[in-house]
Amino acid sequence: MTLALDAAAQDLLFREARTANTFTDEPVTDEQIEAVYDLVKLAPTAFNQSPLRITLVRSEEARERLVRHLAEGNQAKTRTAPLTAVLSVDLDFHERLPELFPAFPGLKDAYFSELPAREQAGTLNASLQAGYFILGVRAAGLAAGPMTGFDAEGVNKEFFGDGKQKVLMVVNIGRPGADAFHPRAPRLAARDAVTTV
Amino acid sequence: MTLALDAAAQDLLFREARTANTFTDEPVTDEQIEAVYDLVKLAPTAFNQSPLRITLVRSEEARERLVRHLAEGNQAKTRTAPLTAVLSVDLDFHERLPELFPAFPGLKDAYFSELPAREQAGTLNASLQAGYFILGVRAAGLAAGPMTGFDAEGVNKEFFGDGKQKVLMVVNIGRPGADAFHPRAPRLAARDAVTTV
Numbered sequence: 001m002t003l004a005l006d007a008a009a010q011d012l013l014f015r016e017a018r019t020a021n022t023f024t025d026e027p028v029t030d031e032q033i034e035a036v037y038d039l040v041k042l043a044p045t046a047f048n049q050s051p052l053r054i055t056l057v058r059s060e061e062a063r064e065r066l067v068r069h070l071a072e073g074n075q076a077k078t079r080t081a082p083l084t085a086v087l088s089v090d091l092d093f094h095e096r097l098p099e100l101f102p103a104f105p106g107l108k109d110a111y112f113s114e115l116p117a118r119e120q121a122g123t124l125n126a127s128l129q130a131g132y133f134i135l136g137v138r139a140a141g142l143a144a145g146p147m148t149g150f151d152a153e154g155v156n157k158e159f160f161g162d163g164k165q166k167v168l169m170v171v172n173i174g175r176p177g178a179d180a181f182h183p184r185a186p187r188l189a190a191r192d193a194v195t196t197v
Numbered sequence: 198m199t200l201a202l203d204a205a206a207q208d209l210l211f212r213e214a215r216t217a218n219t220f221t222d223e224p225v226t227d228e229q230i231e232a233v234y235d236l237v238k239l240a241p242t243a244f245n246q247s248p249l250r251i252t253l254v255r256s257e258e259a260r261e262r263l264v265r266h267l268a269e270g271n272q273a274k275t276r277t278a279p280l281t282a283v284l285s286v287d288l289d290f291h292e293r294l295p296e297l298f299p300a301f302p303g304l305k306d307a308y309f310s311e312l313p314a315r316e317q318a319g320t321l322n323a324s325l326q327a328g329y330f331i332l333g334v335r336a337a338g339l340a341a342g343p344m345t346g347f348d349a350e351g352v353n354k355e356f357f358g359d360g361k362q363k364v365l366m367v368v369n370i371g372r373p374g375a376d377a378f379h380p381r382a383p384r385l386a387a388r389d390a391v392t393t394v
Contacts (some may be wrong), residue, residue: 002232004338009206035199131328141201
């Protein structure tokens with residue numbers, strides 16, 4: 001066996017798990033999200049910068065404020081998902097570095113005093129964490145429906161008016177409903193994605 | 198139990214797994230990398246765009262060409278890792294969309310005819326896939342040592358001279374050696390990273 005991860009876990013996270021487009025009305029609790037977060041927060045980021053922020057959209061009012069910025073094809077499923085999370089990068093993540101990376105007390109100022117450096121590193125590392133989060137949702141036995149079809153500027157103004165966070169993606173979360181899945185599209189073969197030098 | 202993922206898998210991927218800074222000399226085979234790829238390729242990207250490319254640095258000559266662009270603190274461990282992978286985004290990922298997303302034949306031209314659109318979407322989605330890949334390395338029972346401390350322009354010129362790929366990160370891969378791990382730094386509590394609206 002080439003992989004150490006057991007077959008059930010491979011199925012749960014990768015092989016059987018699928019992006020869901022419909023959901024049942026079974027609620028997703030704060031405890032479930034906290035369990036997901038407490039698992040995926042452990043996966044690595046550069047200098048432990050941990051720039052991902054998760055905004056749980058629970059109120060009807062907040063959901064409508066979000067839905068109006070989504071592409072039309074993403075609106076109905078987001079209205080009916082039991083929970084929707086806005087994943088964003090905290091552009092002021094460096095303020096937490098003294099506590100997150102105590103081995104290098106000057107880190108915050110050495111590398112991250114300028115916004116463009118924070119935006120570049122923060123976006124990369126928060127996107128990594130978004131990947132961990134999607135798998136974490138699956139680890140909770142839930143389906144994720146990640147979306148990038150939205151007006152990012154609109155979402156940023158609506159939810160992050162102070163300009164200190166930028167949306168990366170929006171993720172519907174819940175148990176899959178009727179006809180939740182599109183057919184799985186083909187993936188690139190290893191020979192097309194992996195090169196040796 | 199709030200998570201469906203079994204405890205052994207949680208440990209393997211998140212709780213016990215750590216970024217390694219030293220490695221044994223046990224080789225990492227092409228079969229292991231292919232098993233990792235064939236698992237993580239299944240995780241989602243927007244429109245199945247699958248923009249991550251993996252360059253396995255195996256020859257001594259290629260390793261030296263890479264090491265010279267790394268930050269000093271990353272050089273020695275990269276010289277002694279059994280395998281090093283350069284993760285990059287394929288800025289021409291759209292050429293494969295007709296086969297990767299057959300449900301929308303015009304997709305390639307509708308959204309991705311311009312390079313800035315491809316670079317934005319490709320970088321986000323390849324970074325997501327980099328997160329899947331790091332967990333996939335762990336799923337193979339190996340340790341990953343992801344690094345962003347390098348001269349990106351230098352690596353791009355050295356390995357992607359045609360400008361069609363851009364490096365995202367470099368990942369050492371192998372079995373952890375002596376003193377492989379730094380102490381795990383504290384993570385942000387859920388209350389600091391998760392907000393409800």
